[in-house]
Amino acid sequence: MPMIQMDRSDDVDVIRALSVDTFAQTFADTNTKEDLDEYFANNLSRDELQREIDDPDSVFLVASVDGEPAGYMKTNVGAAQTEPMGDDSLEIQRLYILRDYKHHGLGTNLMHTAFDMARAQGKTRTWLGVWEHNDPAIAFYKRFGFTRCGSHTFVVGHDRQTDLLMQTPVPARG
Template identity: 70%
Template sequence: MPMIEMAQSTDVNTIRDLSIATFAETFASLNTEEDMEQYNERHFSTDELQREIDNPDSTFMVAKVDGVPAGYMKVNVGDAQTEEMLGNRMEVQRLYILRQYKRNGLGTRFMHTAFDMARAQGKSVIWLGVWEHNDAAIAFYKRMGFVQFGSHDFVLGNDRQTDLLMEAAVDRLV
């Protein structure tokens, strides 16, 4: 049975390995190797991820299947959010699952966990950004009750791309 656990500060290498592997599986075929490497160096370095894990306004969750890390989710509140948002919002900044573990309900379990966390913290809205060309993720988020409310630029290496901003009310049933 898959387990979802809150990541600890000592899990930085697990988060780094999952970050690089899942990001490559999701985006490498649609971006240049240079842009992918530049992004990994900037956002998935051990030092950067350690800062993120140790930030009290961010929470990392790791899914394990038979004890093997299968994916992770990062949520942010307060100043850790990637866009300035009202205090009643929580951001799901990253939700990535290794390809071999997809279609087993892990994404849904992560989202249920995020909604539970948001409710426990008195948040009324969960929001996220998703690449406009990631059709599978957009469809998943729509099934989870998210609707688009805007967009923002996302820079991958030297390539400026567009993320759709989506939100869902926390009090909805998931």
């Protein structure tokens, strides 16, 4: 599966389309349309995503299948992390795969890429937040050794939800 790092200025539209489509596919059944629309407008707007792409402490990677974007991952280090987890940490802020491409190894490949990035930057820990009711995602992360280390509030529109914070030591190359 080819992966490409997104250009920091020209690919915001690809990232936005993947962000909105994957979030809607994952959470439309558990959120109102109004809350989703507000989340998209405030958190996944073209301007907000361009700001994130331009942040030198954040990286977007897109997984593609036959040249078509199929999913993406956003990682953060340093001040770009959404929680103050320290300079030894790499955050996986978003890891989403379009429904038609799930269960084809894309998420696993992105996770291994995150670990490679963390090792290359001398990080000792990888962490993420996951909605407390997203059982498939929680199970996926547990397969990579992630364990719960806390929680924080994640707001979708006007709905205050709880994300579990999970972490794992960066595994040795293997």
